[in-house]
Amino acid sequence: MPTRRYDDSPGFGALYARTVKATLRKAEYEPDSDGLTLELPRTAVDQDHLAAYREVTGFSAGPALPVTYPHVLAFPLHLDLMSDPSFPYKPMGIVHLSNTITQLKPIPMHAELSIEVHSSPERPHPKGTIFDVLSSVSVDDEVVWTDSTTLLSRSAGTPSAHADLLPDPELKPTASWDLRANLGRRYAAASGDRNPIHLWKLSAQAFGFPRQIAHGMWAKAACLASIQRAGGLPDAYTVRVDFRKPLLLPSRVQFSHQRSTDTVDFALYSEDQSTTHLIGQLQTR
Template sequence: MDATRAARGGEATVRTLTAAPALGPLLLRGALRSPLKRTPHTGAPLPGTRLVLPSARIDARRLAAYAEVCGFPEPGPEVPLPLPYPHVPAFPLAMRVLTERAFPLPVLGLVHTAIEVTRPGPPLLPGDRPELSVHAAALVPHRRGTEVVVVTEARLDGELVWESRSRYLARHPVPPGSAPAPGEPMTTEPAPAEPATTDGGAERAVEWRLPGGLGRRYGSASGDRNPIHLHPLTARLFGFPRAIAHGMWTFARCLAEADRQGGPELRGGQPVAARAAFRAPVLLPGTVRCVLRDAGAGATAFTLRSGDGRTHLDGEARYGDVNGDEGEGPAGTAPGDRDLGPQGPTGAGSGSGSGTGSGDLSGGTSAPRA
């Protein structure tokens, strides 16, 4: 059930939901409608629908499972939600936007290419009941197709306290002359400046051994049970040799490691912003290394690589005071030329202060927490 009304001062339609939609039927709807979508282009109209879920409840059991599999501290009444966590209860709303009949891109094969998260207000707590809203903000050109920018917001008493901007790529042939030239930004938005590294800043690295069931564990915690993450047999239906890790798990796990390696203490407060570019999928089971380094201005940069040197993700976490008054979020993510791999439609270790650590995420062993 939902209520629909025209938004004041614009053409957008605000649709208020009484409950979060179920993801399973949305994935099925997206799969059935995808073959009917025409070749997308940046001039295609977006539906202009803003979905709103007032007073969203944080599921304590799901939050605990999420914190465990991602390596965040054990939840408690006064423990702030992990910075990326609001993406979890809001994800069904995003999927409903992406699977609408009027949405121009096919949901099958969408690639999650980047995410930027900012916390302009006080951190959300497990007992809060935020209003969640999701809308598709823009279509932008990409050298391999068209990207959609999906904006998710969380509000408490009308105040914006959390926001994310995700980019999802629909691959399709690009007419000659319409794609960015080599060396130019891949989207219509300016690329961010590279973070300045501090002289003499030592890299810290930790190795994680990822079990084949990691996708099922994160899927159970997040609700995202996309078949490419669950089992080799279902992943092969979509062209993968094995199941792949959720892109949002790699992002969350790197953020948890940045926190664990002293981010809040060394950088002056809680994480207030983070961004990441998803470069290539992580096959399961597998072994990866998370490399962290000082990025200056109260920030920690992180990169996730496999043993052969392939980069799967890189990003940055920025820290400030607990009220969100310090620092600005990282610049909008518009990654440069990168080896993109599907992270699914939308589709773990210990270490010391320096040097290299290792960890095993196999079986029921939980990731170490701060």
């Protein structure tokens, strides 16, 4: 498996240009057989950037990174991987189905991090082909955080394939959130994810949405920040979310969560609870 190593995180301008080029490549394109691993062996957290991320997601200040923040640090490597000529799918149009993060221990906000990203083998899905972009973060040569981002490349699909989904919990609303039209642009500034479906009504309509939609990883972060404020988060846990229906902006949503001994079930619903936008489950390790 070839490895590409960086001294600094790749710049977003070149990455988005490559992403468009990769999406326009010819249908007869043949990928390389071996997967690519990307490494960023040494990176420090920009404290101003971290503060902006906390502000838009709702995480409170503290000595450790928010559990979803390393995903933002790994995201440029995700784009680099998916826009590389060796990658077998066209990156624009890929659907984000779910995300699973495991925090093995809190990550100090001033730690030097080592980030590694690669993709899993593909597997069939009723609506196409799915694969995972896998990320890990190490501190002092110890893996402290992992992330699995599950993505769907649409095609004819395999009707008999199993779609792995979290069960729908029965939860009562615990909070109402008013989400403004500029939320996608604010999160894009903090995360670097400037997919046009999140930014403006017209740019989202070009991809078939009636108006811009919230980032899935913003929704996950906001849910966990709310759980943290309501009773805290453990030091070591795994948290998975499934993204069910797009969350249009602006909108009003209902957040729900319920704690048990080692588990927190949570969800985001439309205001009238007729639509489920996100289902999540946190399990203490």
